[in-house]
Amino acid sequence: MEKILVTGGLGFIGSHTAVALLESGFEVIIIDDLSNASKEVLTGIQTITGVLPEFHQIDLRDKEAVSQFFKAHTDLKYAIHFAASKAVGESVSDPLLYYENNLMGLINLLNPLVSKSSGVIFSSSCTVYGQADQMPITEEAPIKPAESPYGNTKQIGEEILRDTVAAHPQLSVVALRYFNPIGAHESAEIGELPIGVPQNLVPFITQTAIGMRAQLSVWGNDYPTIDGTCIRDYIHVVDLAYAHLAALKRLIQKQQKMPFEVFNVGTGKGSSVLEVIESFERVSGQKLNYRIAERRAGDVIQAYADTTRANEVLGWKAQFTLDDAMRSAWKWEQKVRG
Numbered sequence: 001m002e003k004i005l006v007t008g009g010l011g012f013i014g015s016h017t018a019v020a021l022l023e024s025g026f027e028v029i030i031i032d033d034l035s036n037a038s039k040e041v042l043t044g045i046q047t048i049t050g051v052l053p054e055f056h057q058i059d060l061r062d063k064e065a066v067s068q069f070f071k072a073h074t075d076l077k078y079a080i081h082f083a084a085s086k087a088v089g090e091s092v093s094d095p096l097l098y099y100e101n102n103l104m105g106l107i108n109l110l111n112p113l114v115s116k117s118s119g120v121i122f123s124s125s126c127t128v129y130g131q132a133d134q135m136p137i138t139e140e141a142p143i144k145p146a147e148s149p150y151g152n153t154k155q156i157g158e159e160i161l162r163d164t165v166a167a168h169p170q171l172s173v174v175a176l177r178y179f180n181p182i183g184a185h186e187s188a189e190i191g192e193l194p195i196g197v198p199q200n201l202v203p204f205i206t207q208t209a210i211g212m213r214a215q216l217s218v219w220g221n222d223y224p225t226i227d228g229t230c231i232r233d234y235i236h237v238v239d240l241a242y243a244h245l246a247a248l249k250r251l252i253q254k255q256q257k258m259p260f261e262v263f264n265v266g267t268g269k270g271s272s273v274l275e276v277i278e279s280f281e282r283v284s285g286q287k288l289n290y291r292i293a294e295r296r297a298g299d300v301i302q303a304y305a306d307t308t309r310a311n312e313v314l315g316w317k318a319q320f321t322l323d324d325a326m327r328s329a330w331k332w333e334q335k336v337r338g
């Protein structure tokens with residue numbers, strides 16, 4: 001079976017995708033710089049799949065190290081590229097870190113691949129749409145000026161890929177625009193491991209419930225939505241992993257009509273912050289301690305996906321519900337911190 005490079009493969013989405021690839025019979029090689037992941041994740045992957053993937057600690061900004069890696073793996077043709085910094089707030093305070101890590105990393109990955117028949121799946125984000133004018137959001141929705149350097153690196157990353165496939169017809173690319181990944185593998189052997197105070201809603205909920213955080217602040221309930229809180233498309237990380245598998249099979253079977261394709265990856269359903277809290281309380285059987293606080297700068301009011309293209313072209317559709325995802329997130333939190 002094909003050998004697949006997974007960059008950032010010890011991260012939240014990368015590790016779940018590595019499991020899905022291994023379970024499908026692919027050989028997986030993981031590159032990770034361990035800046036936002038720990039090597040123990042390898043053990044979690046092995047526990048679930050029975051396979052310990054080949055691992056190399058490499059910083060994709062190190063062009064020489066990347067070049068040496070590809071010289072030692074000349075048969076590598078496919079890569080799923082997760083490795084990037086992804087904290088919106090940090091990107092505002094340290095933009096050069098984000099432009100160097102996210103863009104130089106991508107460029108150093110592409111250089112060894114463009115001269116052979118190859119395929120790359122790029123981890124993009126719904127953040128490229130900013131506050132879209134219409135819901136649900138289709139892939140044709142206009143790309144809005146980025147709200148953060150992080151979001152800008154996703155937009156520029158897609159442009160780099162478009163230009164590169166135009167110049168190098170042997171390379172094919174699928175960009176997956178994730179909505180809000182949440183949850184954990186049902187085994188609770190792998191999951192989300194935010195470093196420090198979580199910025200994202202679901203890890204903050206589970207850390208509050210387990211007693212690590214005193215109280216969840218709901219950032220604003222005066223938005224023009226069903227209950228005043230922001231709406232997002234929360235997708236189970238295992239569903240997201242399966243979307244990468246579907247995209248990879250499309251690349252390998254050379255079914256693409258265009259060398260650069262984009263797909264929204266979400267559930268197609270919007271949930272408010274209060275609905276997520278209600279889901280957590282339902283699946284955990286415990287009340288969550290939260291307060292209504294002021295709005296968070298930069299939040300869009302609502303964002304949820306039109307997934308028609310992924311459903312029809314990739315033959316992929318999210319299967320898990322919000323309750324499934326919250327149940328798995330809680331099981332993971334209890335395993336890691338309980």
Ligand code: WQD
Nearest residue numbers: 086088125127180199200201204217218219230273296299
């Ligand atoms: C969701 C909702 C918050 C925390 C971010 C990135 C995006 C993508 C997904 C990488 C919002 C509210 C949150 C809290 C809260 N990441 N919230 N209290 O902002 O939609 O997207 O993560 O690709 O690029 O921007 O996700 O989980 O931070 O927030 O009320 O303590 O929860 O205001 O309405 P977001 P989030």
